[in-house]
Amino acid sequence: MTPPEIHFNRRGDSTVTVMAGKDDKNMSLDGVPDPADPDNVYLSLKPITLAFDKKFGGTVHLKARLFLCDARNGVCMVQELEKQVRLRPGQQFALEWKVGTESR
Numbered sequence: 001m002t003p004p005e006i007h008f009n010r011r012g013d014s015t016v017t018v019m020a021g022k023d024d025k026n027m028s029l030d031g032v033p034d035p036a037d038p039d040n041v042y043l044s045l046k047p048i049t050l051a052f053d054k055k056f057g058g059t060v061h062l063k064a065r066l067f068l069c070d071a072r073n074g075v076c077m078v079q080e081l082e083k084q085v086r087l088r089p090g091q092q093f094a095l096e097w098k099v100g101t102e103s104r
Contacts, residue, residue, distance in 0.1 A: 002068075002098075002099050005070055005071050005072040005073075006068055006069070006070055006071075006099060007034060007037075007041075007042035007043065007044075007068065007069050007071055008029075008031055008042065008043040008044070008045050008066065008067065008068060008069075009041055009042065009043070009067040009068060009069045009076055010031065010033065010040075010041055010042070010043045011041060011067070012067025012076075012078070013028055013067070014028070014029040014045070014064070014065065014066045014067050015027060015028055015029060015064070015065050016029060016048070016062060016063065016064045016065075017062070017063040017064075017065075018050060018060065018061075018062055019060070019061040019062075019063075020052060020056065020058065020059070020060045020061075021056070021058060027048065029045050029046075029048065029066075030045070030046050031043030031044050031045040031046055032044050032046065041069065042069065042071070052087070054089060054090050055089050056087065056089060057087055057088050057089040057091075058086070058087065059084060059085070059086050059087075060084070060085050060086075060087055061082070061083075061084050062082065062083045062084070062085070062095070063080070063081070063082050064079075064080065064081045064082075064097065065078060065079075065080050066078065066079045066080075066081070066099055068099060079099055081097050081099070083095060083097070
């Protein structure tokens with residue numbers, strides 16, 4: 001979730017790393033180009049779904065590295081966010097990060 005003036009920058013690779021148990025998975029985030037951007041730099045990210053074995057229960061550590069641009073001020077930045085969640089077997093969990101603000 002981003003404020004209206006904050007956009008994802010397609011020139012940088014925004015990623016999320018998922019660490020669960022002994023497994024680490026690094027994923028590049030994908031998006032849809034903003035049709036209002038004449039330079040074709042801004043993206044709206046697509047949501048991602050992570051699937052774990054139904055028997056999995058435990059701590060999941062998520063780390064995001066996001067390339068953002070503030071269209072109003074013309075400044076680009078990298079924002080890194082981290083979250084840790086504890087899942088019970090079979091539990092579904094929705095996580096939404098607010099970017100462009102301090103969020104930990």
